[in-house]
Amino acid sequence: MERMMRTDAEKANGGLLKRRERLHSEVSSILESRILNGELKVGDRLDSESAIANEFGVSTRSVREAIQVLETKGLVRRRHGERTEVVRDDVDGYLETLAVTVRQRFSTDPDYLLQLMGVRRMIEAEVLEMLTDREDPVTPAIEAALADMRTARDEGDFSGFVNADAAFHLALVHATDNQVLQHIYDNLSGLINEVMHISSRVPTKSLDEAYAEHASIFDLIRARDKAGSKALLRAQIDNSADYLRQAIEKSNQKKARKEE
Missing domain, CATH: 1.10.10.10 (Winged helix-like DNA-binding domain superfamily/Winged helix DNA-binding domain)
Structure with a gap:
């Protein structure tokens, strides 16, 4: 009782x-x-x-x-x-503080990285929604980032490829006229880049396959195919989240073995 x-x-x-x-x-x-x-x-x-x-x-x-x-x-x-x-x-300073807070949480609980992938998925899908409404949705910065990915692929430069991959997604966001969205993504872009490097360590697709996937997204955006570009982008980010989950699990297993 x-x-x-x-x-x-x-x-x-x-x-x-x-x-x-x-x-x-x-x-x-x-x-x-x-x-x-x-x-x-x-x-x-x-x-x-x-x-x-x-x-x-x-x-x-x-x-x-x-x-x-x-x-x-x-x-x-x-x-x-x-x-x-x-x-x-000021919104910029506030977002910088927010990004620091988020980074601190990641340092104590890697599962927050997976939540960041969800935020990234929402932002970038909305970006494609806006870009494909335009007459000319592709900017020189998007083209340049894709070209850098192609060069890194040809040279077998893994780190360079991941950096160009991050630049490609950043260029998509900066192609919009939404400055608040740009500020939010800018303050999270460093973390997103780190996540890309972590998730890319899991053996998955080759650089050829990864480049082809981005080239397809590029072509769909240029063709103003709203549904197709968003579906492929979401699938790509979902796959990256799965790779990240595997990387976190491997890291946790390694820590557990050291503590035994």
């Missing part, structure tokens, strides 16, 4: 913790949006914790946790006895 009562209490506490986490996440998201859209500018002071709590109908504890999230992202600064100050409202 005592164990059952303790379990019920634990469940209740867990529910409260989840609810509080949801509340402070909602508050931090709204305040973050106000900063990034310019409603709150650098040098502005946030309302007092009690005023924010009243505005959102939450506890001051949830507000403090929300502000802590914003401080971790480098958007605000807290000082004892003073109201919280907005110290940065």
Whole structure:
């Protein structure tokens, strides 16, 4: 009976913790949006914790946790006895901080790399959606990256090929007019490049096959084949995610053997 009562209490506490986490996440998201859209500018002071709590109908504890999230992202600064100050409202700087946070998570849990592949899949599929609506969807930078892949293939330069592969995908994103999308991808591109190198270590297709796959994507984009280009790109990223998963498993197995 005592164990059952303790379990019920634990469940209740867990529910409260989840609810509080949801509340402070909602508050931090709204305040973050106000900063990034310019409603709150650098040098502005946030309302007092009690005023924010009243505005959102939450506890001051949830507000403090929300502000802590914003401080971790480098958007605000807290000082004892003073109201919280907005110290940065630029999207570029915010994304740089976000990329650092993501990188730190990867260093402790490689499974986050797989989540990055999912983000990449969504971004690049949307990029092709936009590019294939254009009269001339192919840019010189995309052509140059594909040419570099062909040269690396001919020379058997594995590392050069992977770098050109990353440049090809980056050029696709930069061919769009969406600057926010470009900023997001730019700040993640270093991580994406690292992931490409990791996943490419798993013995899979040859450089000839990998180049042919990219050349096909290029041809489909140039032909403005929206469905075909997106399907092939998604399949390519899904395959890379599978290779990455295998690489992570091998790395974990090697660590486990060393610890035995």
